[in-house]
Amino acid sequence: MSSPQLVVALDVPDPARSAALVERLAPLGVIFKIGYEAYYGHGQSIKNALRAAGASYALDLKLHDIPRTVEAAVHAIVEPGVRLITVHALGGAAMLEAAVQAAHEQAATCSMPVPDVYAVTVLTSLAVEDLGELGLSGGPGENAIRLAALARDARCAGVVCSVREVPDLKAFFGTEFGTFCPGIRPAGSAHGDQKRAATPREAREAGADYVVVGRPIVDDRDPVGAARAILEELAA
Ligand code: C5P
Numbered sequence: 454m455s456s457p458q459l460v461v462a463l464d465v466p467d468p469a470r471s472a473a474l475v476e477r478l479a480p481l482g483v484i485f486k487i488g489y490e491a492y493y494g495h496g497q498s499i500k501n502a503l504r505a506a507g508a509s510y511a512l513d514l515k516l517h518d519i520p521r522t523v524e525a526a527v528h529a530i531v532e533p534g535v536r537l538i539t540v541h542a543l544g545g546a547a548m549l550e551a552a553v554q555a556a557h558e559q560a561a562t563c564s565m566p567v568p569d570v571y572a573v574t575v576l577t578s579l580a581v582e583d584l585g586e587l588g589l590s591g592g593p594g595e596n597a598i599r600l601a602a603l604a605r606d607a608r609c610a611g612v613v614c615s616v617r618e619v620p621d622l623k624a625f626f627g628t629e630f631g632t633f634c635p636g637i638r639p640a641g642s643a644h645g646d647q648k649r650a651a652t653p654r655e656a657r658e659a660g661a662d663y664v665v666v667g668r669p670i671v672d673d674r675d676p677v678g679a680a681r682a683i684l685e686e687l688a689a
Contacts, residue, residue: 456687457656460511461680462486462635462667468495472502477677478670479506481684484536486665488513500534509536511633511663515573517541520551527555533565537633537663539613542572542600549607569610571633574600577615594618598625605630611662616651619659628660635665639683642669653686 461483463471471491478485487510491499503510512530516523516538523544530538540552553570560567574597575584581592589596601612601622611631614622619632638650645668656664666683673679 457634457653457661457664459483459680459684459687460486460633460663460665461670462488462513462665463491463499463671464488464667465671466490466494468498468502471495471499474671474676475499475502475506475508478680479503479508481677481680483680483684484508485510486513486667487511500532503534509534511535511537511539511571513539515539515541516552517544518548520544520548523548524551524555527552528559531556531559531563531565531568533563535568536566537569537571537610539571539573539633540609542574542604542609542612546603546607549604549609553608569631570608571611571613571631572600572604572607572609573613574598574604577636598622601626601630615649616656616659616661617649619656619661623660631662632660633663633665634661635667637664637666637669637683639669639679639686653683654689657687657689 461478463485465471485508487499512535516526556568556570575593584596604612605626611633613633615636616634622632634656636647636650637653637656638644638647640652644650653664670676670679
């Protein structure tokens with residue numbers, strides 16, 4: 454089993470700080486995750502920093518709209534360096550297929566590897582009552598599996614999920630179906646708002662493909678040291 458790929462979530466409001474983190478961490482072979490805060494706040498400057506460092510990144514923009522609009526968005530956001538993009542499985546089969554198709558087309562246009570499309574199934578902030586209000590019967594677990602099947606059938610490369618869900622997802626959909634896992638905390642570090650955190654070692658043992666870590670690296674006084682320690686645990 455290969456080690457999971459470490460993904461550093463660049464959730465910082467300050468473009469200069471993002472750029473410094475990219476410059477220092479890219480040589481370790483990590484990839485980066487750009488979410489709403491960085492993309493909408495200082496997207497161009499962070500993309501410049503990533504390009505200068507030759508770094509790959511995941512664009513966690515959780516696209517969710519009608520198929521034609523998502524297709525156009527994927528054409529607009531995929532450029533060299535983009536390794537992975539996220540979409541909401543609740544956008545439906547046609548929207549997921551449009552995203553995957555557009556990722557292939559845009560990669561061909563840019564002569565770059567095709568970025569993987571990963572689907573968000575059920576947001577971890579939603580409880581069973583919230584799902585009921587949305588008209589979804591059943592709990593988060595069964596909805597997540599149903600939506601993962603929809604994503605797999607639409608040729609998405611995998612799903613965003615917690616480490617705890619990885620073994621079941623791999624058992625249902627096969628080891629090739631990818632897992633992109635936030636909520637990782639090295640043993641002994643603060644959990645912050647992550648309620649069901651897993652350690653890097655647990656992520657490796659569960660077979661996670663991508664391990665997403667934000668605050669334990671970007672808020673550490675020594676981000677390079679923190680990232681190195683996690684990489685060692687992932688490779689052990
Ligand atoms: O700082 P931390 O390691 O908690 O960052 C985790 C990253 O993963 C954040 O960018 C957060 O938005 C994202 N994420 C998450 N839980 C999910 C989906 C995404 O923490 N269920």
